[in-house]
Amino acid sequence: MKGISQILKTTKPGILIVDDSEDILDYLSHDMKDNYMVHTARNGDEALPVLRQEYIQLVVSDVVMPLVDGFELCERIKLTLELSHIPIILLTAKNTLQARIQGLKAGADAYIEKPFSLEHLYAQIENLLASRVKLKESYARxxxxxxxxxxxxxxxxxxxxxxxxxxxxxxxxxxxxxxxxxxxxxxxxxxxxxxxxxxxxxxxxxxxxxxxxxxxxxxxxxxxxxxxxxxxxxxxxxxxxxxxxxxxxxxxxxxxxxxxxxxxxx
Incomplete structure (x- = not known):
């Protein structure tokens, strides 16, 4: 586990990408690495230890995955004291209203349908991170x-x-x-x-x-x-x-x- 001094030295926002597709993981992590400290996991079961060990500020997760899917991962994060503050973006090919409602009920902060554009994904990430920064600054000042x-x-x-x-x-x-x-x-x-x-x-x-x-x-x-x-x-x-x-x-x-x-x- 990283020590406090190491966490303080982290300058880029920590992003965890969760997807059972190695192609998606490679594609997103390669494209995001210049702006974010990128971590990856292949399902929700692998994601939870990463969330506890690394300084993660946002999760981008697929919905359909083995073992622990995106909905269950989202619920576990939002019900865990140490993790509940982390915003979650769900990516899914399920474009039904019921799937969207299920994602929101699980605590997702944003829901993006596949196929998605990187520009749209980045806009969602930046909006979520920026809005939280503004609230933090307002409280502190x-x-x-x-x-x-x-x-x-x-x-x-x-x-x-x-x-x-x-x-x-x-x-x-x-x-x-x-x-x-x-x-x-x-x-x-x-x-x-x-x-x-x-x-x-x-x-x-x-x-x-x-x-x-x-x-x-x-x-x-x-x-x-x-x-x-x-x-x-x-x-x-x-x-x-x-x-x-x-x-x-x-x-x-x-x-x-x-x-x-x-x-x-x-």
Whole structure:
């Protein structure tokens, strides 16, 4: 399994192509290799270990395959905590309405009929990846955007709510760190890191800080404009540390945000 440092060094989006046709695998992987970190599997049964071992950001899967077909693979991904955030594009020669409905019910994010054009496939891939990047950036940069905005499944939403609830329940622990969060979440560090990184493009440390800062932003919007009190309520050791972190993430000081909120309320 790749270590955290290796995952961080990955620059191209990781794409898993699942198809029982070696010709399709060779064709797509060769064409995609310049823009994506491409992995392949010949059926859903082979795909699942790859998904757990590699940093995969999107799956392109055929539907009709031996052992575990595309519908079942899609369902397994969407029902597995560590994988449920991954978008899935299903490729199939089944062009009936019933097949399309079955794919959507299984949790597919897009459904493309064979034969397909590469241009269409690439457009779907880029749209799915780009839309998620925008949501992640909005969450990380805005004091008021809720973490649920980056969830793409009920399982992701429940996971993110559990993390935020856990951090908020331990705000008084000024030394709350990733190791402590892993214990509280009953998850290993690699598993917690991979899940948070995949959903948000952030580290668990970032999520801890952002949860503290967004709590402070909520307090500001509720009328508490004393920076010293805000720092203490958010679990920071000092107002200086609070100010530095607030500016680091939101590109404005707490005082500037207070002025912004005050002007909006006038």
């Amino acid at each position: 805005s004091p008021l955007v809720h973490i649920n905005s980056i969830a793409h499944s009920k399982m992701d939403e429940a996971f993110l709510e559990q993390i935020v609830s856990t951090i908020l329940g331990h705000l008084y622990e000024t030394q709350l760190d990733v190791e402590r969060l892993c214990v509280l979440m009953n998850m290993s560090k690699p598993t917690l890191y991979r899940k948070i990184k995949s959903i948000s493009d952030l580290s668990p440390h970032d999520i801890i800080n952002l949860t503290r800062l967004k709590k402070a932003a909520d307090l500001i919007n509720s009328g508490n404009h004393r920076v010293n009190e805000l720092a203490e309520e958010a679990g920071y050791n000092s107002p200086g540390q609070f100010r530095r972190n607030f500016y680091k993430y939101f590109k404005m000081s707490p005082s500037e945000y207070i002025d912004k909120v005050t002007m909006r309320m006038d």
